[in-house]
Amino acid sequence: MKQQPAETEPTPLNRSFFDRSVHEVAPDLLNKVLVGPNGSGRIVEVEAYGGSDDPGSHAFRGPTPRTELMFGPPGFLYVYFSYGMHWCANVVTEPSGSASAVLLRALEPLSGVSGMYAARGRAKRDVDLCSGPAKLCAALGIDGDLNGLDLTQGSAVVRIVDDGVLPPADATATTRIGLSKGADLAWRYVVLNSPHLSRKIHP
DNA sequence: ACCGGGATGTTCT
DNA sequence: GAACATCCCGGTG
Numbered sequence: 001m002k003q004q005p006a007e008t009e010p011t012p013l014n015r016s017f018f019d020r021s022v023h024e025v026a027p028d029l030l031n032k033v034l035v036g037p038n039g040s041g042r043i044v045e046v047e048a049y050g051g052s053d054d055p056g057s058h059a060f061r062g063p064t065p066r067t068e069l070m071f072g073p074p075g076f077l078y079v080y081f082s083y084g085m086h087w088c089a090n091v092v093t094e095p096s097g098s099a100s101a102v103l104l105r106a107l108e109p110l111s112g113v114s115g116m117y118a119a120r121g122r123a124k125r126d127v128d129l130c131s132g133p134a135k136l137c138a139a140l141g142i143d144g145d146l147n148g149l150d151l152t153q154g155s156a157v158v159r160i161v162d163d164g165v166l167p168p169a170d171a172t173a174t175t176r177i178g179l180s181k182g183a184d185l186a187w188r189y190v191v192l193n194s195p196h197l198s199r200k201i202h203p
Numbered sequence: 204a205c206c207g208g209g210a211t212g213t214t215c216t
Numbered sequence: 217g218a219a220c221a222t223c224c225c226g227g228t229g
Contacts, residue, residue: 047221056221066214083222084212090221103221122224134222178221198222 012159015152018074022048022093022100027173027189029091029102031165036140036158038119039112041130042165043104044194047176048187049090050100056182059099069148070099077158079137079147086134087143091151091160105133105177105188107140108196116140132198168192174201 013032018025026048033040049057050070058080059070069078069092078090078101090101107130109116116129116139123129123139130136137143142158151159173186177199190197 049221058221061215064215080221081213083210083220085210086222088221105221132222176221180219182221 010161010163012152012154012156012161013075015073015075018091018093018152019095020093022050022102023187025091025093026102026187027171028167029104029160030167030171030189030191032167033110033161033163034104034107034136034140034158035161036142038115038139038141039109041107041109041136041140043106043160044108044191044196045106045198046189047103047105048100048189049103050094050098054182054185054187056176056179056185057099057101059101060181063099067099070101072096075150075152077142077146077149077151079142079144081144082134087137088133089137089142089146089158103133104136106131106190106194106196106198107136108194109139112140127195131196135198172201 026046029043029046032043058067063071073096074093076092078092082088090103092101094100109129120139129139149158168191170192172190172192174188175186176188
């Protein structure tokens with residue numbers, strides 16, 4: 001029987017991983033594994049948000065009840081309700097006082113796929129399960145009840161683990177999706193050639 | 204393939 | 217009252 005190179009038992013990413021610039025953390029999250037209540041998937045697309053220079057960030061105009069998590073310590077889950085229908089999940093980065101987060105935008109499903117189909121209703125193909133920020137939350141079972149969760153605890157129902165697959169050497173940065181402000185910033189990071197992206201890269 | 208519009212409700216001005 | 221870090225469906229070419 002085949003055995004993995006057993007280097008490290010997959011453990012959740014620790015606080016110091018997230019306690020860096022959002023622009024370092026975001027590309028480093030590519031190829032990590034997001035584990036949720038319904039299953040898990042490999043992260044293939046993220047977007048960076050934050051800083052006083054980013055008009056597309058929820059935190060741009062200062063802290064509000066909704067966004068206070070972005071101003072807090074790193075390593076926590078920030079879940080917000082989008083368009084009155086959908087949940088989207090972020091990971092808070094950078095030290096307290098520095099508001100930033102990484103939006104998790106697309107996954108390659110790994111485990112719990114049948115449960116993901118059940119949770120996603122009309123999805124017909126694997127590439128439809130987690131190819132968008134609200135799709136992946138629905139597929140994995142992430143909603144507002146999990147807002148503020150500490151991702152670095154081994155027992156957390158949502159965590160991000162490193163299974164030994166490195167971030168892609170050719171990680172590509174492109175413009176973010178769905179914004180009316182800050183749309184010029186190339187802060188979307190993707191695993192090139194993944195069929196699970198929310199949108200294809202326009203060449 | 205591309206494009207347009209509807210669903211649906213919280214958040215902040 | 218407007219805006220919104222989305223998704224899905226139905227039209228047309």
